[in-house]
Amino acid sequence: MAATPLQKKFNIEDSTEAFYAYMCAAGGGAANEQALKVLCDFSPELYDWCVGCGMDFEGGDLYPGAHINSFNKTGYTLFYTGNEQARAYARVTPPVPRGHSSLPSSSGKDIFDALAATVDSLGVQVMTGTPGKRLVQDERGRVVGIIAGAKGDVAIRARKAVILTAGGFGNNEKMMAEHYVYPNPRGAGIISAGNDNGTGILMGQSAGAATFGMGSFQLGRPLSTMGDALARGLIMGESGRRLVAEDEYNTFVGKAVGLALTERCFAVYDEAARTEGAPENFLGDPVATCGSLAEVAEAIGADADAVASTFAFYNESASLGEDREFGKDPRFMIPFEEGPFSVYACGSESCMVGSLGGLKIDVDAHVLDLSDEIIPGLYAAGRNAGSIFGWYMGSGASVADVLTFGIIAGRNASQEGAEA
Ligand SMILES: Cc1cc2nc3c(=O)[nH]c(=O)nc-3n(C[C@H](O)[C@H](O)[C@H](O)COP(=O)(O)OP(=O)(O)OC[C@H]3O[C@@H](n4cnc5c(N)ncnc54)[C@H](O)[C@@H]3O)c2cc1C
Numbered sequence: 001m002a003a004t005p006l007q008k009k010f011n012i013e014d015s016t017e018a019f020y021a022y023m024c025a026a027g028g029g030a031a032n033e034q035a036l037k038v039l040c041d042f043s044p045e046l047y048d049w050c051v052g053c054g055m056d057f058e059g060g061d062l063y064p065g066a067h068i069n070s071f072n073k074t075g076y077t078l079f080y081t082g083n084e085q086a087r088a089y090a091r092v093t094p095p096v097p098r099g100h101s102s103l104p105s106s107s108g109k110d111i112f113d114a115l116a117a118t119v120d121s122l123g124v125q126v127m128t129g130t131p132g133k134r135l136v137q138d139e140r141g142r143v144v145g146i147i148a149g150a151k152g153d154v155a156i157r158a159r160k161a162v163i164l165t166a167g168g169f170g171n172n173e174k175m176m177a178e179h180y181v182y183p184n185p186r187g188a189g190i191i192s193a194g195n196d197n198g199t200g201i202l203m204g205q206s207a208g209a210a211t212f213g214m215g216s217f218q219l220g221r222p223l224s225t226m227g228d229a230l231a232r233g234l235i236m237g238e239s240g241r242r243l244v245a246e247d248e249y250n251t252f253v254g255k256a257v258g259l260a261l262t263e264r265c266f267a268v269y270d271e272a273a274r275t276e277g278a279p280e281n282f283l284g285d286p287v288a289t290c291g292s293l294a295e296v297a298e299a300i301g302a303d304a305d306a307v308a309s310t311f312a313f314y315n316e317s318a319s320l321g322e323d324r325e326f327g328k329d330p331r332f333m334i335p336f337e338e339g340p341f342s343v344y345a346c347g348s349e350s351c352m353v354g355s356l357g358g359l360k361i362d363v364d365a366h367v368l369d370l371s372d373e374i375i376p377g378l379y380a381a382g383r384n385a386g387s388i389f390g391w392y393m394g395s396g397a398s399v400a401d402v403l404t405f406g407i408i409a410g411r412n413a414s415q416e417g418a419e420a
Contacts, residue, residue, distance in 0.1 A: 018094070171194060231328065
């Protein structure tokens with residue numbers, strides 16, 4: 001969120017325009033920019049709405065000295081959440097912390113506890129164990145209800161409209177096989193609690209909906225940048241070429257290894273960086289420990305001259321105090337010492353994968369058909385709505401779009417005319 005009272009409390013200058021500029025850059029040109037603009041502009045209102053639900057931001061502190069990502073630190077409520085401080089993004093707009101966590105634990109649990117209490121207090125009827133199966137449309141195409149039920153069918157008539165919020169499609173192997181676009185191998189881990197079966201998206205498509213951003217995925221955690229010293233490694237492919245600024249947020253590193261022109265990718269540490277960063281906590285045991293760069297090349301199957309020149313250029317950049325290739329923070333540009341060098345596999349096969357695409361919505365959260373016309377009586381939000389952020393998913397970003405477009409959908413649905 002941007003331009004919030006919590007940021008003001010810590011004298012942080014921010015604006016919804018700067019938030020939008022950062023998010024557009026981070027989305028890699030693939031965001032739903034109109035919806036993203038609404039999300040950014042909605043920030044101050046979302047903050048008040050969250051506080052109204054019982055979330056406590058202002059009792060916490062600004063997390064100190066965070067480089068890239070430092071979420072879920074108990075007692076702190078304002079954080080950097082992604083790549084704000086990485087050079088390419090800091091050039092777009094001055095980096096400021098925009099991740100808001102609620103007390104007491106500073107984790108998502110407090111957010112959802114507050115939402116659940118609000119649902120209870122409003123007397124909302126929640127039907128668990130009743131999965132939606134298909135939408136019901138009248139003769140004019142208006143969505144007027146839904147057929148649901150784990151065993152047998154329950155027909156539920158919509159007095160106003162239907163809002164689809166049934167999550168992504170990471171657990172639907174058929175949809176994943178159809179839409180996953182990264183050329184390099186997909187990891188087995190899915191970023192999901194287990195029910196991202198794509199049913200909401202499929203239901204919308206059956207009612208004539210278009211999709212947006214189905215090829216957008218986040219690849220997380222080949223290397224966590226949450227520990228600064230980890231960023232002192234060098235990530236390279238079998239070509240022997242370096243691939244990314246190693247201090248970028250983990251989904252940006254994931255994107256780089258997913259798109260790399262070589263399948264297998266590796267993170268190399270010298271002994272000082274390995275001791276300080278403990279990469280084995282994130283990447284498992286090293287695939288090789290090498291006494292020289294020639295041995296590193298042999299271990300990763302790369303040309304020895306290519307590896308030698310990659311390290312020579314990197315070391316020269318480090319001594320100049322500037323990453324001339326990818327713009328890694330100079331703090332992490334430390335020349336590689338003599339061996340031993342520890343080599344860890346960190347290709348896309350080690351990434352967790354999350355789907356980001358879904359139904360195409362407009363700025364009012366209406367679901368659109370293939371002609372960009374509103375499907376009357378149908379709204380979507382969260383992972384059921386297609387990739388508001390493009391390829392980006394910083395920590396907490398999804399909470400922002402789930403809530404923003406959930407609220408917008410709810411408000412608009414409540415204004416719909418009487419029963420169809
Ligand atoms: C381990 C983990 C860590 C994460 N960390 C972060 C993070 O740090 N920051 C961040 O922003 N995001 C994070 N995410 C992602 C975030 O949780 C999701 O993007 C977000 O929950 C999506 O919200 P949603 O409401 O669209 O879907 P969900 O939260 O998945 O909710 C969808 C609900 O719909 C239900 N459902 C499914 N099918 C049907 C059906 N047919 N009928 C009725 N109900 C159905 C599901 O059971 C589920 O309860 C993380 C996810 C995981 C799994």
